[in-house]
Amino acid sequence: MNTERKKHLPYFAVLDCLTEQSICFLCALELEGLQKYFDNLLYERVNDVATRASLARSKGFCNRHSAFILKYGASLGTAILYRQQSSLLDELLDNLSSVSTALLKLPQIASWRNHKACPACKNQLDDRKRYSEIFLDALKNSDSDMINAFEKSAPICVPHFLDLLDQIKRNRNLERYLVDIEQKKIRELIADLDEFIRKHDYQYADESFGREQDCCQRAVRIIAGYEGLF
Ligand SMILES: [Zn+2]
Numbered sequence: 640m641n642t643e644r645k646k647h648l649p650y651f652a653v654l655d656c657l658t659e660q661s662i663c664f665l666c667a668l669e670l671e672g673l674q675k676y677f678d679n680l681l682y683e684r685v686n687d688v689a690t691r692a693s694l695a696r697s698k699g700f701c702n703r704h705s706a707f708i709l710k711y712g713a714s715l716g717t718a719i720l721y722r723q724q725s726s727l728l729d730e731l732l733d734n735l736s737s738v739s740t741a742l743l744k745l746p747q748i749a750s751w752r753n754h755k756a757c758p759a760c761k762n763q764l765d766d767r768k769r770y771s772e773i774f775l776d777a778l779k780n781s782d783s784d785m786i787n788a789f790e791k792s793a794p795i796c797v798p799h800f801l802d803l804l805d806q807i808k809r810n811r812n813l814e815r816y817l818v819d820i821e822q823k824k825i826r827e828l829i830a831d832l833d834e835f836i837r838k839h840d841y842q843y844a845d846e847s848f849g850r851e852q853d854c855c856q857r858a859v860r861i862i863a864g865y866e867g868l869f
């Protein structure tokens with residue numbers, strides 16, 4: 640890899656995702672970031688002191704990120720992590736057996752119900768912030784590579800799109816530009832859905848599917864964001 644590219648790795652990560660991915664580029668980048676995070680965690684850091692401390696504080700992962708762990712199938716790493724979690728739960732139950740349930744609001748007990756500090760959520764939000772800033776800065780600086788890649792890319796999913804708009808509320812031109820491009824892409828999606836539905840009519844049963852063949856997955860992921868990310 641040349642040094643120039645290495646120096647601006649996150650910039651090129653954004654550009655590559657815009658060019659190559661058929662889903663929202665921020666969804667793609669966050670998925671990739673979570674993949675790396677769990678690879679590293681489950682294969683290299685299950686016994687790491689800082690990792691254990693942070694998971695003890697957060698009481699494990701939130702429901703969404705727990706689903707990522709199960710998808711991984713790294714059973715030994717998962718067993719080691721959850722051996723620790725199960726011991727913490729065992730201690731909690733020990734304590735609960737000797738105190739009144741009125742104490743359920745105590746912070747050490749409430750933290751089992753509240754996963755705001757899930758370390759994977761933090762990792763994902765850091766990625767979101769970093770990549771959104773790189774993308775918006777490039778557009779503000781009229782970076783032609785970024786603009787070209789963005790205009791040809793898949794639509795941005797609704798949750799990420801609204802998040803981007805939140806970040807640029809004082810730049811009316813940029814806001815309007817993003818809305819215009821998104822609208823153009825959404826109209827193409829609508830045309831694909833119409834075409835998909837039309838071809839399911841028995842009168843057109845002999846017509847084969849074209850670019851509209853995966854429009855259902857695209858539509859679902861644009862409206863709600865990629866599954867498991869929000
Ligand atoms: Zn997205």
Ligand SMILES: [Zn+2]
Pocket residue numbers: 700701702703704757758759760761
């Ligand atoms: Zn989480």
